[in-house]
Amino acid sequence: MxxxxxxxxxxxxxxxxxxxxxxxxxxxxxxxxxxxxxxxxxxxxxxxxxxxxxxxxxxxxxxxxxxxxxxxxxxxxxxxxxxxxxxxxxxxxxxxxxxxxxxxxxxxxxxxxxxxxxxxxxxxxxxxxxxxxxxxxxxPGITSIQALCAAHAIPMNTLGGPVTITTGRQLRDHGWPPGAQTLVVMLDGNCAFQMLDPAGLHIAWTAFAGMPQEISLAGPLGSTGPQIISARAAARADHGWIMDIYRLTRSGSALA
Structure with missing residues (x-):
């Protein structure tokens, strides 16, 4: 055996x-x-x-x-x-x-x-x-979702609300899931958040979570999204690879 x-x-x-x-x-x-x-x-x-x-x-x-x-x-x-x-x-x-x-x-x-x-x-x-x-x-081990939330000192969920964990492929092909309040997006090699209407959306993004080269950016999607795209491209060029994850929420959601 x-x-x-x-x-x-x-x-x-x-x-x-x-x-x-x-x-x-x-x-x-x-x-x-x-x-x-x-x-x-x-x-x-x-x-x-x-x-x-x-x-x-x-x-x-x-x-x-x-x-x-x-x-x-x-x-x-x-x-x-x-x-x-x-x-x-x-x-x-x-x-x-x-x-x-x-x-x-x-x-x-x-x-x-x-x-x-x-x-x-x-x-x-x-x-x-x-x-x-x-x-x-x-x-069991610490997940990238836990490391993302720790990097930004944020909770994963809105107050009493559900969390949808999905992939960049799903977000790109199907858009924002109906009824979702909070998205955690993994395996997104092409920054699929670009496909969303940024109005009222907040993003918290981390690459190399928990590693010495960790990078974190957060803010309104409209202004922070381009910064993430640039930082992601630079980090990938520097290291030859990248692992990243992000959380998307709608403004006005109560977090707890």
Whole structure:
């Protein structure tokens, strides 16, 4: 039986690791670390730094992963992502079988943020379970939403109001969701807030939340949106990658 631990490690600050996360990493036989691709080296280096500075020795064996990329020839978005997940699951399986040929052991992945929120690791693990005897466990971590709210010292919700968590793709294709009071927008590579009527909207945006290069801007969408677009482009040029998130609210909403 393979025990697979998906461990939320927060958004870049080593102090985001919980005691449970540190203990589970230290107990693993094998640690899978993605190391190639846009932004992967920085994130791999941070994972290794967390391992070296926070996890008592002896450390687990490390298996670096060169993740496949999505096939641009597959035009349908969901089909493209499903095929990508299949390829990643196959890579995990090969790596685990090579490192643990007995078919027994404890494998860990350090998941950016938390596995519950716009992360593919649980879906990929479900594919893996079809080919390996697998027990999956999740160690929760600080999410990018929590880090965003902390960066701006703001609550997520309006007073007694709901929060809609969505993606840039959904906002671009469908606009403001009917009845929504507060939006938290993730995975927005093209600043989809540009598609909205800015009147009465307030934005709180953070890139690299929790990391030393964290950038935060907030204000009316009409005036702050162009600043975010400029700052985002500059940061992406400097680092070669970017992870960001933002909250949108309508002016006059009571926050609590």
């Amino acid at each position: 393979i025990r697979l631990s998906l461990i939320g490690i927060g958004t870049g600050n080593p102090e985001h690791l919980t005691l449970q996360a540190i203990r589970t990493i230290g107990a693993a036989d094998l640690l899978l670390i993605p190391e190639k691709g846009a932004g992967k080296k920085d994130l791999a280096d941070l994972r290794r730094m967390m391992l070296d500075t926070l996890v008592p020795a002896p450390h687990p064996m490390i298996a670096p992963l060169t993740l496949p990329v999505r096939d641009p020839a597959i035009r349908n978005y969901h089909a493209r992502v499903e095929a990508w997940h299949d390829a990643i699951a196959a890579l995990w399986e090969r790596t685990i079988r090579n490192a643990l040929p007995s078919g027994n052991g404890h494998v860990a992945l350090m998941i950016w943020g938390d596995p519950s929120l716009y992360d593919s690791s649980l879906r990929i693990a479900a594919r893996l379970a079809a080919h390996l005897p697998l027990q999956v466990e999740v160690v």
